[in-house]
Amino acid sequence: MVQLRNDEAFEATLAELEADPPKALGVWLAPDPAEPLHVQNDPRLGSIAAIGIASAGQSAVTPATPATIAALHGALSRLPQTYVVFHGAQDALLRLAAAFGSPAAARVARFGCTQTAAQLLAEGTRRGRNLPTLTECTEKLLETSWQAPDRLTTDVIPATAGAAEALLPLMQAITPLLRKRELTRVFALECDVLPSVIAMERAGIAVDAAAFERIAAQWHTERRETDVPERIARLDKLISTYAYWGQEHVRGGRIRCRLHPLATDSGRFSCTDPNLQQVPSNHTAPGLRACFRPDPSKTLIVADYAQIELRVAAHLAHCDALRQVFHEGRDPHRATAATITGRPEDTITDHERKLAKAVNFGFLFGMGASRFRSYAADGYGVDLTDREAADARTAFMRTFPGIARWHKQVGGLSRKSGPVTVRTALGRRKRFAAGKVSFNSALNIPVQGTAAEGFKRAMIELQPALESLGGRGVMVVHDEYIAEVPTQVAEQARATVEAVMTSAMASIVTSVPIAVEAEVRETWG
Numbered sequence: 333m334v335q336l337r338n339d340e341a342f343e344a345t346l347a348e349l350e351a352d353p354p355k356a357l358g359v360w361l362a363p364d365p366a367e368p369l370h371v372q373n374d375p376r377l378g379s380i381a382a383i384g385i386a387s388a389g390q391s392a393v394t395p396a397t398p399a400t401i402a403a404l405h406g407a408l409s410r411l412p413q414t415y416v417v418f419h420g421a422q423d424a425l426l427r428l429a430a431a432f433g434s435p436a437a438a439r440v441a442r443f444g445c446t447q448t449a450a451q452l453l454a455e456g457t458r459r460g461r462n463l464p465t466l467t468e469c470t471e472k473l474l475e476t477s478w479q480a481p482d483r484l485t486t487d488v489i490p491a492t493a494g495a496a497e498a499l500l501p502l503m504q505a506i507t508p509l510l511r512k513r514e515l516t517r518v519f520a521l522e523c524d525v526l527p528s529v530i531a532m533e534r535a536g537i538a539v540d541a542a543a544f545e546r547i548a549a550q551w552h553t554e555r556r557e558t559d560v561p562e563r564i565a566r567l568d569k570l571i572s573t574y575a576y577w578g579q580e581h582v583r584g585g586r587i588r589c590r591l592h593p594l595a596t597d598s599g600r601f602s603c604t605d606p607n608l609q610q611v612p613s614n615h616t617a618p619g620l621r622a623c624f625r626p627d628p629s630k631t632l633i634v635a636d637y638a639q640i641e642l643r644v645a646a647h648l649a650h651c652d653a654l655r656q657v658f659h660e661g662r663d664p665h666r667a668t669a670a671t672i673t674g675r676p677e678d679t680i681t682d683h684e685r686k687l688a689k690a691v692n693f694g695f696l697f698g699m700g701a702s703r704f705r706s707y708a709a710d711g712y713g714v715d716l717t718d719r720e721a722a723d724a725r726t727a728f729m730r731t732f733p734g735i736a737r738w739h740k741q742v743g744g745l746s747r748k749s750g751p752v753t754v755r756t757a758l759g760r761r762k763r764f765a766a767g768k769v770s771f772n773s774a775l776n777i778p779v780q781g782t783a784a785e786g787f788k789r790a791m792i793e794l795q796p797a798l799e800s801l802g803g804r805g806v807m808v809v810h811d812e813y814i815a816e817v818p819t820q821v822a823e824q825a826r827a828t829v830e831a832v833m834t835s836a837m838a839s840i841v842t843s844v845p846i847a848v849e850a851e852v853r854e855t856w857g
Contacts, residue, residue: 334392335489339399342383345392346407349414354387356415358499359404361396361424362492365481374605375427376533376588382488384496393493396431405432409439417499419466421445421523422593426530436531446499448522448594449506452515455753455763456597456777461604463594470498473505518758518785522593525788528795528805529591536588537608537806537814537856538630541578543623548575570617573610581606585627591808593788597762597773598781601808609809614857621857631822633803633815635829635850637783637837639664640811644779645696647843648757651734658844665689671731672724687714687724695728697776698739742774756781757840786837786846787811793832801825814856822852 336342349357363372364381372378380396383404394400405428408416418424421444425437432438450464458464470478478498481491510516548571555567581587587608595602603609611621626632637643642664646654657664666677669688673680680688690712694704701721708714708721716724729736745752746769753763754774762777764770790813791805798804803817803825813833817825830850837846 336392336394342394342400343403353411353414356500358386358417358496360384360495362488375423380431382492384492386496401431405438412441416440416443417503419446422526437527446502451594455761461595514759518760524792528791532805535804535806536586538586538627540623541582544578547619598777599784622855624856626816630816631819632853633826633829634853636812638847638849640783643844644782647841649734649738651732654732655844668731672727686712691724691728695725698772701725745769754778758785786840790833790836797828826850826852
């Protein structure tokens with residue numbers, strides 16, 4: 333590893349790489365250990381202290397400066413045939429974009445992430461955002477131990493050099509494991525979606541901070557005046573969670589969060605700093621979502637998949653009855669209600685449909701009758717006796733016998749003597765230890781995970797489609813996609829979002845029609 337002590341030497345090294353592009357290149361961007369830990373760990377805020385690059389033919393390390401950061405940013409976009417390897421690609425590309433001032437990630441044509449690969453190989457045994465570190469991966473796969481720089485020293489050059497040189501051997505060790513466990517397709521998806529994720533993190537969503545503050549002030553006023561225990565509890569939660577977002581998180585009229593594509597076993601996104609996925613509905617916090625609105629001369633497109641979990645379940649469970657409902661354009665909730673009541677679907681009342689909706693979503697993932705009573709009451713305002721709940725479950729299974737058969741198959745997994753693994757359509761794996769199979773999770777994860785895979789494929793395709801219209805994606809909330817587009821192309825953008833989301837999901841969930849509901853809105857609420 334050559335240590336380059338001035339900007340010109342590093343730029344010359346990059347020029348040599350561009351003149352004779354390597355097949356693969358490891359890139360490590362070292363955070364500044366002198367910064368507070370919370371700053372180091374947030375790529376939106378932390379500085380890059382040093383840059384390390386390594387290929388089969390040469391390697392170099394240099395202190396990070398505006399010139400070297402800009403040079404690396406440009407060089408990565410001009411190496412279309414080189415496979416660039418990161419550990420923590422999302423943070424690295426976001427850190428590089430933030431340092432360079434780019435609105436999105438560096439344009440890297442081909443890249444992979446050893447951290448992403450290691451997380452997929454862990455098969456759901458790691459919890460939350462505790463992703464595999466480079467030290468863990470080198471110890472396990474290379475029988476060496478990369479050590480991060482001591483926080484008491486500012487010399488990050490040796491550790492940066494070691495990290496960069498470890499990346500290509502690490503990817504070479506990981507790739508056969510991905511192939512063996514049939515994880516290559518989902519690995520490619522998780523890498524391909526990162527530029528779209530980073531663009532969203534950089535864009536953020538516009539918010540009327542003054543309106544936000546007025547709503548928060550109303551909460552405080554009501555909290556002082558009310559003596560209703562249930563309302564006090566609700567207000568305390570709203571105030572402690574959301575009241576200070578306007579002061580703490582709005583910058584330049586926008587809120588920017590962190591999106592985590594690998595933090596859940598299913599592959600669904602989680603969100604932090606702040607958690608925009610948990611902004612309460614208008615029923616819980618009137619007017620709050622309406623504070624999220626587009627910039628002047630822009631509008632929002634809010635799109636969501638219709639009944640996607642039922643559609644995915646029909647596909648994975650090979651449930652002909654449920655597939656037929658969707659192919660015929662019928663309502664699955666009315667179909668269940670018809671079984672419960674013994675009447676034709678076209679005579680079902682709104683109340684009966686509401687009960688059937690609770691039945692379909694409650695029993696789909698293995699909820700028991702007693703738990704279903706609370707679920708129906710809390711989520712749908714439907715009160716049932718134990719007998720009525722049990723009868724509703726029987727009606728659901730009778731309406732969709734393929735789902736009943738699927739439940740029986742998954743239930744049999746708990747009787748296996750060794751570890752049990754369930755998979756999504758693209759091969760994401762969730763492993764349960766012997767004797768520790770969760771029936772509900774074994775049903776839920778393949779369905780939600782397959783839906784997440786179709787959603788991520790849609791995100792990948794939507795980024796260039798929206799950019800061509802002058803728009804951009806600004807937020808994802810589970811199966812909901814929010815874009816900000818110029819007002820004059822709003823209807824064209826709406827149609828584009830709807831078409832892309834439909835085709836992307838249909839490329840994975842092939843046995844049922846996919847439906848997307850996309851609207852042009854002036855606010856999120």
